[in-house]
Amino acid sequence: MPGRSSLTLSHHAAELALIGCAALAWYFTFSGLGDMSMGPGTMGLGLWAFLGVWALMMAAMMLPSLAPLTSMYLRSVRAVRSRRVRALRTTALVGGYLLTWIGFGVVAYAAAELSGLLAEGAADAAPWVGAGVLAAAGLYQLTPLKDLCLRHCRSPVAFLLHVSGYKGRLRDVRVGLYHGAYCVGCCWGLMVVLIAVGVMNLAWMAGITVVIFLEKTWKYGPALSRVTGVALIVFALFVPAHPELLPGLYMTAGM
Structure with a gap:
Protein backbone atom coordinates (compact mmCIF):
# COMPACT_ATOMS: atom_id res chain seq x y z
CA MET A 1 0.00 0.00 0.00
CA PRO A 2 2.77 2.55 0.77
CA GLY A 3 4.25 1.87 -2.65
CA ARG A 4 0.91 2.48 -4.33
CA SER A 5 0.45 5.71 -2.33
CA SER A 6 3.85 6.97 -3.41
CA LEU A 7 3.04 6.19 -7.05
CA THR A 8 -0.24 8.09 -6.78
CA LEU A 9 1.58 11.06 -5.32
CA SER A 10 4.18 10.95 -8.08
CA HIS A 11 1.47 10.91 -10.75
CA HIS A 12 -0.16 13.95 -9.15
CA ALA A 13 3.29 15.53 -9.05
CA ALA A 14 3.63 14.95 -12.80
CA GLU A 15 0.26 16.63 -13.34
CA LEU A 16 1.28 19.59 -11.20
CA ALA A 17 4.61 19.77 -13.03
CA LEU A 18 2.81 20.16 -16.37
CA ILE A 19 0.59 22.87 -14.95
CA GLY A 20 3.71 24.55 -13.59
CA CYS A 21 5.33 24.36 -17.04
CA ALA A 22 2.21 25.92 -18.53
CA ALA A 23 2.35 28.73 -15.96
CA LEU A 24 6.02 29.30 -16.79
CA ALA A 25 5.19 29.37 -20.50
CA TRP A 26 2.50 31.97 -19.81
CA GLY A 34 3.68 41.86 -24.17
CA ASP A 35 6.00 44.44 -25.71
CA MET A 36 5.19 43.42 -29.30
CA SER A 37 2.55 45.42 -31.12
CA MET A 38 -0.58 43.50 -31.95
CA GLY A 39 -1.43 43.45 -35.61
CA PRO A 40 -1.43 41.50 -38.87
CA GLY A 41 1.26 39.15 -40.09
CA THR A 42 4.08 37.48 -38.21
CA MET A 43 5.36 40.69 -36.56
CA GLY A 44 8.55 40.44 -38.62
CA LEU A 45 9.44 36.97 -37.35
CA GLY A 46 10.98 34.44 -39.70
CA ALA A 55 5.68 26.35 -29.43
CA LEU A 56 5.82 28.55 -26.32
CA MET A 57 2.24 29.69 -26.91
CA MET A 58 1.02 26.12 -27.41
CA ALA A 59 2.74 25.00 -24.20
CA ALA A 60 0.98 27.81 -22.34
CA MET A 61 -2.41 27.12 -23.89
CA MET A 62 -2.53 23.33 -24.21
CA LEU A 63 -0.56 21.81 -21.30
CA PRO A 64 -3.26 22.51 -18.67
CA SER A 65 -5.76 20.33 -20.56
CA LEU A 66 -3.06 17.69 -21.23
CA ALA A 67 -2.11 17.31 -17.56
CA PRO A 68 -5.00 15.03 -16.42
CA LEU A 69 -4.54 12.65 -19.35
CA THR A 70 -0.77 12.48 -18.80
CA SER A 71 -1.31 11.63 -15.13
CA MET A 72 -3.74 8.83 -16.05
CA TYR A 73 -1.34 7.51 -18.68
CA LEU A 74 1.50 7.29 -16.17
CA ARG A 75 -0.83 5.64 -13.68
CA SER A 76 -1.56 2.95 -16.26
CA VAL A 77 2.17 2.18 -16.62
CA ARG A 78 2.40 0.32 -13.34
CA ALA A 79 5.93 -0.97 -13.88
CA VAL A 80 7.41 2.52 -13.84
CA ARG A 81 8.44 3.28 -10.26
CA SER A 82 11.59 5.32 -10.81
CA ARG A 83 11.00 9.06 -10.61
CA ARG A 84 13.68 9.63 -13.21
CA VAL A 85 12.06 7.21 -15.67
CA ARG A 86 8.62 8.73 -15.08
CA ALA A 87 10.05 12.20 -15.71
CA LEU A 88 11.70 11.03 -18.95
CA ARG A 89 8.51 9.34 -20.14
CA THR A 90 6.44 12.39 -19.34
CA THR A 91 8.91 14.58 -21.24
CA ALA A 92 8.79 12.25 -24.24
CA LEU A 93 4.98 12.26 -24.28
CA VAL A 94 4.76 16.06 -23.99
CA GLY A 95 7.48 16.42 -26.63
CA GLY A 96 5.53 14.27 -29.10
CA TYR A 97 2.35 16.19 -28.31
CA LEU A 98 3.97 19.59 -28.90
CA LEU A 99 5.53 18.32 -32.14
CA THR A 100 2.06 18.03 -33.63
CA TRP A 101 1.33 21.65 -32.73
CA ILE A 102 4.70 22.79 -34.08
CA GLY A 103 3.78 21.04 -37.33
CA PHE A 104 0.52 22.98 -37.36
CA GLY A 105 2.62 26.07 -36.63
CA VAL A 106 4.01 25.88 -40.17
CA VAL A 107 0.44 26.25 -41.45
CA ALA A 108 -0.14 29.05 -38.94
CA TYR A 109 2.97 30.86 -40.18
CA ALA A 110 1.75 30.71 -43.78
CA ALA A 111 -1.69 31.93 -42.70
CA ALA A 112 -0.17 34.78 -40.68
CA GLU A 113 2.00 35.83 -43.63
CA LEU A 114 -1.07 35.78 -45.85
CA SER A 115 -3.06 37.84 -43.34
CA GLY A 116 -0.34 40.49 -43.34
CA LEU A 117 -0.30 40.66 -47.14
CA LEU A 118 -4.07 40.80 -47.22
CA ALA A 119 -4.28 43.60 -44.65
CA GLU A 120 -1.67 45.64 -46.52
CA GLY A 121 -2.68 45.01 -50.12
CA ALA A 122 -6.43 44.32 -50.00
CA ALA A 123 -7.77 46.28 -47.04
CA ASP A 124 -11.32 46.31 -48.42
CA ALA A 125 -11.46 42.55 -48.85
CA ALA A 126 -9.66 41.66 -45.59
CA PRO A 127 -12.70 42.12 -43.28
CA TRP A 128 -14.82 39.87 -45.47
CA VAL A 129 -12.10 37.23 -45.52
CA GLY A 130 -11.82 37.53 -41.75
CA ALA A 131 -15.57 37.18 -41.34
CA GLY A 132 -15.44 34.06 -43.50
CA VAL A 133 -12.63 32.62 -41.38
CA LEU A 134 -14.56 33.24 -38.17
CA ALA A 135 -17.75 31.76 -39.62
CA ALA A 136 -15.86 28.69 -40.87
CA ALA A 137 -14.25 28.20 -37.45
CA GLY A 138 -17.64 28.56 -35.82
CA LEU A 139 -19.28 26.09 -38.20
CA TYR A 140 -16.49 23.58 -37.56
CA GLN A 141 -17.37 23.68 -33.87
CA LEU A 142 -20.77 22.25 -34.86
CA THR A 143 -19.52 19.41 -37.10
CA PRO A 144 -19.36 15.66 -36.37
CA LEU A 145 -15.58 15.73 -36.92
CA ARG A 154 -12.55 13.58 -23.22
CA SER A 155 -12.25 9.74 -23.17
CA PRO A 156 -8.97 8.79 -21.49
CA VAL A 157 -9.99 5.13 -21.14
CA ALA A 158 -10.40 4.68 -24.90
CA PHE A 159 -7.13 6.54 -25.38
CA LEU A 160 -5.29 4.23 -22.96
CA LEU A 161 -6.71 1.12 -24.63
CA HIS A 162 -5.43 2.31 -28.00
CA VAL A 163 -1.90 3.22 -26.90
CA SER A 164 -1.42 0.21 -24.61
CA GLY A 165 0.05 -1.75 -27.51
CA TYR A 166 2.74 0.82 -28.33
CA LYS A 167 6.23 -0.62 -27.84
CA VAL A 175 1.55 8.41 -27.64
CA GLY A 176 2.06 12.19 -27.62
CA LEU A 177 1.85 12.38 -31.42
CA TYR A 178 -1.30 10.26 -31.48
CA HIS A 179 -3.09 12.35 -28.89
CA GLY A 180 -1.73 15.57 -30.39
CA ALA A 181 -3.16 14.73 -33.81
CA TYR A 182 -6.64 14.45 -32.31
CA CYS A 183 -6.06 17.62 -30.32
CA VAL A 184 -5.13 19.53 -33.48
CA GLY A 185 -8.25 18.12 -35.09
CA CYS A 186 -10.29 19.33 -32.14
CA CYS A 187 -8.81 22.82 -31.78
CA TRP A 188 -7.43 23.95 -35.14
CA GLY A 189 -10.45 26.17 -35.80
CA VAL A 199 -1.16 35.94 -33.26
CA MET A 200 0.21 38.08 -30.43
CA ASN A 201 -3.25 38.91 -29.02
CA LEU A 202 -2.77 37.83 -25.40
CA ALA A 203 -6.38 38.50 -24.37
CA TRP A 204 -7.73 36.19 -27.07
CA MET A 205 -5.04 33.64 -26.19
CA ALA A 206 -6.28 33.55 -22.61
CA GLY A 207 -9.93 33.29 -23.67
CA ILE A 208 -9.28 30.47 -26.14
CA THR A 209 -7.23 28.63 -23.50
CA VAL A 210 -10.17 28.71 -21.08
CA VAL A 211 -12.55 27.46 -23.80
CA ILE A 212 -10.22 24.59 -24.76
CA PHE A 213 -9.69 23.55 -21.13
CA LEU A 214 -13.41 23.55 -20.37
CA GLU A 215 -14.27 21.75 -23.61
CA LYS A 216 -12.00 18.88 -22.63
CA THR A 217 -12.56 18.66 -18.88
CA TRP A 218 -15.97 20.15 -17.99
CA LYS A 219 -19.04 17.90 -18.06
CA TYR A 220 -20.77 20.51 -20.21
CA GLY A 221 -17.75 20.80 -22.51
CA PRO A 222 -19.51 19.55 -25.68
CA ALA A 223 -22.33 22.05 -25.15
CA LEU A 224 -19.77 24.83 -24.60
CA SER A 225 -18.13 23.84 -27.88
CA ARG A 226 -21.39 24.40 -29.74
CA VAL A 227 -22.11 27.66 -27.93
CA THR A 228 -18.62 28.86 -28.88
CA GLY A 229 -19.30 27.97 -32.51
CA VAL A 230 -22.52 29.97 -32.58
CA ALA A 231 -20.80 32.90 -30.83
CA LEU A 232 -18.05 32.95 -33.47
CA ILE A 233 -20.61 32.98 -36.29
CA VAL A 234 -22.49 35.87 -34.67
CA PHE A 235 -19.20 37.72 -34.09
CA ALA A 236 -18.34 37.26 -37.77
CA LEU A 237 -21.46 39.21 -38.75
CA PHE A 238 -20.08 42.38 -37.14
CA VAL A 239 -16.62 42.21 -38.70
CA PRO A 240 -17.29 43.69 -42.20
CA ALA A 241 -18.67 46.88 -40.65
CA HIS A 242 -16.01 46.95 -37.92
CA PRO A 243 -12.73 45.61 -39.38
CA GLU A 244 -10.80 46.80 -36.31
CA LEU A 245 -12.33 43.83 -34.45
CA LEU A 246 -9.79 41.64 -36.24
CA PRO A 247 -6.33 43.15 -35.64
CA GLY A 248 -4.79 40.21 -37.47
CA LEU A 249 -6.34 41.50 -40.70
CA TYR A 250 -6.46 45.23 -40.02
CA MET A 251 -3.70 47.69 -40.82
CA THR A 252 -3.89 50.85 -38.69
CA ALA A 253 -2.60 54.22 -39.86
CA GLY A 254 0.46 53.90 -37.61
CA MET A 255 1.42 50.62 -39.23
Missing part, protein backbone atom coordinates in the same frame (compact mmCIF):
# COMPACT_ATOMS: atom_id res chain seq x y z
CA TYR A 27 5.05 34.06 -17.90
CA PHE A 28 7.53 34.00 -20.78
CA THR A 29 4.71 34.61 -23.27
CA PHE A 30 3.54 37.71 -21.42
CA SER A 31 7.06 39.02 -20.83
CA GLY A 32 8.22 38.27 -24.37
CA LEU A 33 5.12 39.16 -26.38
CA LEU A 47 9.73 30.85 -39.83
CA TRP A 48 12.02 29.43 -37.13
CA ALA A 49 11.53 32.34 -34.76
CA PHE A 50 7.78 32.15 -35.33
CA LEU A 51 7.78 28.40 -34.60
CA GLY A 52 9.70 29.03 -31.37
CA VAL A 53 7.11 31.59 -30.26
CA TRP A 54 4.30 29.31 -31.44
CA LYS A 146 -15.19 18.24 -34.10
CA ASP A 147 -17.35 16.01 -31.89
CA LEU A 148 -15.25 12.96 -32.79
CA CYS A 149 -11.96 14.64 -31.90
CA LEU A 150 -13.42 16.15 -28.73
CA ARG A 151 -14.75 12.75 -27.60
CA HIS A 152 -11.24 11.36 -27.97
CA CYS A 153 -9.82 14.14 -25.81
CA GLY A 168 9.84 0.49 -28.25
CA ARG A 169 11.92 3.41 -27.07
CA LEU A 170 9.79 5.99 -28.86
CA ARG A 171 6.46 4.66 -27.57
CA ASP A 172 5.81 7.72 -25.38
CA VAL A 173 6.63 10.08 -28.25
CA ARG A 174 4.15 8.12 -30.39
CA LEU A 190 -9.87 28.11 -32.60
CA MET A 191 -6.21 28.55 -33.52
CA VAL A 192 -7.21 29.95 -36.91
CA VAL A 193 -9.32 32.47 -35.01
CA LEU A 194 -6.19 33.40 -33.07
CA ILE A 195 -4.44 34.25 -36.35
CA ALA A 196 -7.39 36.39 -37.48
CA VAL A 197 -7.42 38.41 -34.26
CA GLY A 198 -3.61 38.69 -34.20
Whole structure:
Protein backbone atom coordinates (compact mmCIF):
# COMPACT_ATOMS: atom_id res chain seq x y z
CA MET A 1 0.00 0.00 0.00
CA PRO A 2 2.77 2.55 0.77
CA GLY A 3 4.25 1.87 -2.65
CA ARG A 4 0.91 2.48 -4.33
CA SER A 5 0.45 5.71 -2.33
CA SER A 6 3.85 6.97 -3.41
CA LEU A 7 3.04 6.19 -7.05
CA THR A 8 -0.24 8.09 -6.78
CA LEU A 9 1.58 11.06 -5.32
CA SER A 10 4.18 10.95 -8.08
CA HIS A 11 1.47 10.91 -10.75
CA HIS A 12 -0.16 13.95 -9.15
CA ALA A 13 3.29 15.53 -9.05
CA ALA A 14 3.63 14.95 -12.80
CA GLU A 15 0.26 16.63 -13.34
CA LEU A 16 1.28 19.59 -11.20
CA ALA A 17 4.61 19.77 -13.03
CA LEU A 18 2.81 20.16 -16.37
CA ILE A 19 0.59 22.87 -14.95
CA GLY A 20 3.71 24.55 -13.59
CA CYS A 21 5.33 24.36 -17.04
CA ALA A 22 2.21 25.92 -18.53
CA ALA A 23 2.35 28.73 -15.96
CA LEU A 24 6.02 29.30 -16.79
CA ALA A 25 5.19 29.37 -20.50
CA TRP A 26 2.50 31.97 -19.81
CA TYR A 27 5.05 34.06 -17.90
CA PHE A 28 7.53 34.00 -20.78
CA THR A 29 4.71 34.61 -23.27
CA PHE A 30 3.54 37.71 -21.42
CA SER A 31 7.06 39.02 -20.83
CA GLY A 32 8.22 38.27 -24.37
CA LEU A 33 5.12 39.16 -26.38
CA GLY A 34 3.68 41.86 -24.17
CA ASP A 35 6.00 44.44 -25.71
CA MET A 36 5.19 43.42 -29.30
CA SER A 37 2.55 45.42 -31.12
CA MET A 38 -0.58 43.50 -31.95
CA GLY A 39 -1.43 43.45 -35.61
CA PRO A 40 -1.43 41.50 -38.87
CA GLY A 41 1.26 39.15 -40.09
CA THR A 42 4.08 37.48 -38.21
CA MET A 43 5.36 40.69 -36.56
CA GLY A 44 8.55 40.44 -38.62
CA LEU A 45 9.44 36.97 -37.35
CA GLY A 46 10.98 34.44 -39.70
CA LEU A 47 9.73 30.85 -39.83
CA TRP A 48 12.02 29.43 -37.13
CA ALA A 49 11.53 32.34 -34.76
CA PHE A 50 7.78 32.15 -35.33
CA LEU A 51 7.78 28.40 -34.60
CA GLY A 52 9.70 29.03 -31.37
CA VAL A 53 7.11 31.59 -30.26
CA TRP A 54 4.30 29.31 -31.44
CA ALA A 55 5.68 26.35 -29.43
CA LEU A 56 5.82 28.55 -26.32
CA MET A 57 2.24 29.69 -26.91
CA MET A 58 1.02 26.12 -27.41
CA ALA A 59 2.74 25.00 -24.20
CA ALA A 60 0.98 27.81 -22.34
CA MET A 61 -2.41 27.12 -23.89
CA MET A 62 -2.53 23.33 -24.21
CA LEU A 63 -0.56 21.81 -21.30
CA PRO A 64 -3.26 22.51 -18.67
CA SER A 65 -5.76 20.33 -20.56
CA LEU A 66 -3.06 17.69 -21.23
CA ALA A 67 -2.11 17.31 -17.56
CA PRO A 68 -5.00 15.03 -16.42
CA LEU A 69 -4.54 12.65 -19.35
CA THR A 70 -0.77 12.48 -18.80
CA SER A 71 -1.31 11.63 -15.13
CA MET A 72 -3.74 8.83 -16.05
CA TYR A 73 -1.34 7.51 -18.68
CA LEU A 74 1.50 7.29 -16.17
CA ARG A 75 -0.83 5.64 -13.68
CA SER A 76 -1.56 2.95 -16.26
CA VAL A 77 2.17 2.18 -16.62
CA ARG A 78 2.40 0.32 -13.34
CA ALA A 79 5.93 -0.97 -13.88
CA VAL A 80 7.41 2.52 -13.84
CA ARG A 81 8.44 3.28 -10.26
CA SER A 82 11.59 5.32 -10.81
CA ARG A 83 11.00 9.06 -10.61
CA ARG A 84 13.68 9.63 -13.21
CA VAL A 85 12.06 7.21 -15.67
CA ARG A 86 8.62 8.73 -15.08
CA ALA A 87 10.05 12.20 -15.71
CA LEU A 88 11.70 11.03 -18.95
CA ARG A 89 8.51 9.34 -20.14
CA THR A 90 6.44 12.39 -19.34
CA THR A 91 8.91 14.58 -21.24
CA ALA A 92 8.79 12.25 -24.24
CA LEU A 93 4.98 12.26 -24.28
CA VAL A 94 4.76 16.06 -23.99
CA GLY A 95 7.48 16.42 -26.63
CA GLY A 96 5.53 14.27 -29.10
CA TYR A 97 2.35 16.19 -28.31
CA LEU A 98 3.97 19.59 -28.90
CA LEU A 99 5.53 18.32 -32.14
CA THR A 100 2.06 18.03 -33.63
CA TRP A 101 1.33 21.65 -32.73
CA ILE A 102 4.70 22.79 -34.08
CA GLY A 103 3.78 21.04 -37.33
CA PHE A 104 0.52 22.98 -37.36
CA GLY A 105 2.62 26.07 -36.63
CA VAL A 106 4.01 25.88 -40.17
CA VAL A 107 0.44 26.25 -41.45
CA ALA A 108 -0.14 29.05 -38.94
CA TYR A 109 2.97 30.86 -40.18
CA ALA A 110 1.75 30.71 -43.78
CA ALA A 111 -1.69 31.93 -42.70
CA ALA A 112 -0.17 34.78 -40.68
CA GLU A 113 2.00 35.83 -43.63
CA LEU A 114 -1.07 35.78 -45.85
CA SER A 115 -3.06 37.84 -43.34
CA GLY A 116 -0.34 40.49 -43.34
CA LEU A 117 -0.30 40.66 -47.14
CA LEU A 118 -4.07 40.80 -47.22
CA ALA A 119 -4.28 43.60 -44.65
CA GLU A 120 -1.67 45.64 -46.52
CA GLY A 121 -2.68 45.01 -50.12
CA ALA A 122 -6.43 44.32 -50.00
CA ALA A 123 -7.77 46.28 -47.04
CA ASP A 124 -11.32 46.31 -48.42
CA ALA A 125 -11.46 42.55 -48.85
CA ALA A 126 -9.66 41.66 -45.59
CA PRO A 127 -12.70 42.12 -43.28
CA TRP A 128 -14.82 39.87 -45.47
CA VAL A 129 -12.10 37.23 -45.52
CA GLY A 130 -11.82 37.53 -41.75
CA ALA A 131 -15.57 37.18 -41.34
CA GLY A 132 -15.44 34.06 -43.50
CA VAL A 133 -12.63 32.62 -41.38
CA LEU A 134 -14.56 33.24 -38.17
CA ALA A 135 -17.75 31.76 -39.62
CA ALA A 136 -15.86 28.69 -40.87
CA ALA A 137 -14.25 28.20 -37.45
CA GLY A 138 -17.64 28.56 -35.82
CA LEU A 139 -19.28 26.09 -38.20
CA TYR A 140 -16.49 23.58 -37.56
CA GLN A 141 -17.37 23.68 -33.87
CA LEU A 142 -20.77 22.25 -34.86
CA THR A 143 -19.52 19.41 -37.10
CA PRO A 144 -19.36 15.66 -36.37
CA LEU A 145 -15.58 15.73 -36.92
CA LYS A 146 -15.19 18.24 -34.10
CA ASP A 147 -17.35 16.01 -31.89
CA LEU A 148 -15.25 12.96 -32.79
CA CYS A 149 -11.96 14.64 -31.90
CA LEU A 150 -13.42 16.15 -28.73
CA ARG A 151 -14.75 12.75 -27.60
CA HIS A 152 -11.24 11.36 -27.97
CA CYS A 153 -9.82 14.14 -25.81
CA ARG A 154 -12.55 13.58 -23.22
CA SER A 155 -12.25 9.74 -23.17
CA PRO A 156 -8.97 8.79 -21.49
CA VAL A 157 -9.99 5.13 -21.14
CA ALA A 158 -10.40 4.68 -24.90
CA PHE A 159 -7.13 6.54 -25.38
CA LEU A 160 -5.29 4.23 -22.96
CA LEU A 161 -6.71 1.12 -24.63
CA HIS A 162 -5.43 2.31 -28.00
CA VAL A 163 -1.90 3.22 -26.90
CA SER A 164 -1.42 0.21 -24.61
CA GLY A 165 0.05 -1.75 -27.51
CA TYR A 166 2.74 0.82 -28.33
CA LYS A 167 6.23 -0.62 -27.84
CA GLY A 168 9.84 0.49 -28.25
CA ARG A 169 11.92 3.41 -27.07
CA LEU A 170 9.79 5.99 -28.86
CA ARG A 171 6.46 4.66 -27.57
CA ASP A 172 5.81 7.72 -25.38
CA VAL A 173 6.63 10.08 -28.25
CA ARG A 174 4.15 8.12 -30.39
CA VAL A 175 1.55 8.41 -27.64
CA GLY A 176 2.06 12.19 -27.62
CA LEU A 177 1.85 12.38 -31.42
CA TYR A 178 -1.30 10.26 -31.48
CA HIS A 179 -3.09 12.35 -28.89
CA GLY A 180 -1.73 15.57 -30.39
CA ALA A 181 -3.16 14.73 -33.81
CA TYR A 182 -6.64 14.45 -32.31
CA CYS A 183 -6.06 17.62 -30.32
CA VAL A 184 -5.13 19.53 -33.48
CA GLY A 185 -8.25 18.12 -35.09
CA CYS A 186 -10.29 19.33 -32.14
CA CYS A 187 -8.81 22.82 -31.78
CA TRP A 188 -7.43 23.95 -35.14
CA GLY A 189 -10.45 26.17 -35.80
CA LEU A 190 -9.87 28.11 -32.60
CA MET A 191 -6.21 28.55 -33.52
CA VAL A 192 -7.21 29.95 -36.91
CA VAL A 193 -9.32 32.47 -35.01
CA LEU A 194 -6.19 33.40 -33.07
CA ILE A 195 -4.44 34.25 -36.35
CA ALA A 196 -7.39 36.39 -37.48
CA VAL A 197 -7.42 38.41 -34.26
CA GLY A 198 -3.61 38.69 -34.20
CA VAL A 199 -1.16 35.94 -33.26
CA MET A 200 0.21 38.08 -30.43
CA ASN A 201 -3.25 38.91 -29.02
CA LEU A 202 -2.77 37.83 -25.40
CA ALA A 203 -6.38 38.50 -24.37
CA TRP A 204 -7.73 36.19 -27.07
CA MET A 205 -5.04 33.64 -26.19
CA ALA A 206 -6.28 33.55 -22.61
CA GLY A 207 -9.93 33.29 -23.67
CA ILE A 208 -9.28 30.47 -26.14
CA THR A 209 -7.23 28.63 -23.50
CA VAL A 210 -10.17 28.71 -21.08
CA VAL A 211 -12.55 27.46 -23.80
CA ILE A 212 -10.22 24.59 -24.76
CA PHE A 213 -9.69 23.55 -21.13
CA LEU A 214 -13.41 23.55 -20.37
CA GLU A 215 -14.27 21.75 -23.61
CA LYS A 216 -12.00 18.88 -22.63
CA THR A 217 -12.56 18.66 -18.88
CA TRP A 218 -15.97 20.15 -17.99
CA LYS A 219 -19.04 17.90 -18.06
CA TYR A 220 -20.77 20.51 -20.21
CA GLY A 221 -17.75 20.80 -22.51
CA PRO A 222 -19.51 19.55 -25.68
CA ALA A 223 -22.33 22.05 -25.15
CA LEU A 224 -19.77 24.83 -24.60
CA SER A 225 -18.13 23.84 -27.88
CA ARG A 226 -21.39 24.40 -29.74
CA VAL A 227 -22.11 27.66 -27.93
CA THR A 228 -18.62 28.86 -28.88
CA GLY A 229 -19.30 27.97 -32.51
CA VAL A 230 -22.52 29.97 -32.58
CA ALA A 231 -20.80 32.90 -30.83
CA LEU A 232 -18.05 32.95 -33.47
CA ILE A 233 -20.61 32.98 -36.29
CA VAL A 234 -22.49 35.87 -34.67
CA PHE A 235 -19.20 37.72 -34.09
CA ALA A 236 -18.34 37.26 -37.77
CA LEU A 237 -21.46 39.21 -38.75
CA PHE A 238 -20.08 42.38 -37.14
CA VAL A 239 -16.62 42.21 -38.70
CA PRO A 240 -17.29 43.69 -42.20
CA ALA A 241 -18.67 46.88 -40.65
CA HIS A 242 -16.01 46.95 -37.92
CA PRO A 243 -12.73 45.61 -39.38
CA GLU A 244 -10.80 46.80 -36.31
CA LEU A 245 -12.33 43.83 -34.45
CA LEU A 246 -9.79 41.64 -36.24
CA PRO A 247 -6.33 43.15 -35.64
CA GLY A 248 -4.79 40.21 -37.47
CA LEU A 249 -6.34 41.50 -40.70
CA TYR A 250 -6.46 45.23 -40.02
CA MET A 251 -3.70 47.69 -40.82
CA THR A 252 -3.89 50.85 -38.69
CA ALA A 253 -2.60 54.22 -39.86
CA GLY A 254 0.46 53.90 -37.61
CA MET A 255 1.42 50.62 -39.23
